[in-house]
Amino acid sequence: AAAAARLWAASAPRRRPLSCDSCRLFYPEDPIKIVRGQGQYLYDEQGAEYLDCINNVAHVGHCHPLVVQAAHGQNQVLNTNSRYLHDNIVDYAQRLSETLPQKLCVFYFLNSGSEANDLALRLARQYTGHWDVVVLDHAYHGHLSSLIDISPYKFRDLDGQKEWVHVAPLPDTYRGLYREDHPNPAGAYAGEVKRVVNSVQEKGRKVTASAQAL
Structure with a gap:
């Protein structure tokens, strides 16, 4: 704790004037300064090793030698x-x-999950001619405005829920609406999605897409 406090005291003054308050740190009460990644691990400036269960960018592990070699070779030729x-x-x-x-x-090749999700939403709306989306509670789909609108994790702290966004409960048998002691939690959660879809249709509307990512 003392080492973390010293780290925060050294890093915070440099970060504050250059980064807005909404760009929050992970673990702000006990901040970690990550300087290196290898495989499934991250390392701080003291050499402490952390199992990375958060990042979703390095799908084959951090600094995979084949990925590093391929990226380096391509950057020397064309980007x-x-x-x-x-x-x-x-x-x-x-x-x-x-x-x-x-x-x-x-195929569409894009440079981020946010771009891919935004395009998927646009394609669904173009194809169906409808606008409404069903999402799971706590879901997050990206930082574009179109994706903040369908991400309960984000919109509840910002502009709130749009009238064309419909939230179904997250299927969580530990803390969720239907838990392990329920005789059929899978069926119960599916029933909640059906209930949401039915409520959309009762308003004379149709669902263009369902968004489930976390």
Whole structure:
């Protein structure tokens, strides 16, 4: 605790004038200064090792040697968008298509989960002609305005819930609405989603998409 307090005292004065208050730290009461990652672990400036159960960016672990080598090699050659012809884009799409059903073999390549979720929402609305979305409570989908609107984790602290957003309870048998002692918690949570969808339809509207990510 004393070491963390010293770390906070040293880092906070530099961070405060350059970072807005809404850019909050993890563990603000006991802050961690992470300086390195390797595999499934993160390391602070004192060398302490932490099992990383939070970050969702490094899907194959931090600093995977093959990923580092490939990124370094590509950055030495070209780093541009996908609106030019390039064999790598087609080769990658072909490899993906071999793992998926034929009807899922048209690809959009984006640079973040937020962009992907925003595009998915736009495609759903374009295809269905409807606007309403069903989301799970506590869900978070990204930092774009369109995704804040469908993320209870965020919108409850900001502008509130839009009238076209409908929240279903998170299926949590530990702290949720239906717990382990319920005879059929899966069916009960599915029933809650059905109830939400029915309430949308009773208003003469239809659901364009359901968003479940956390």
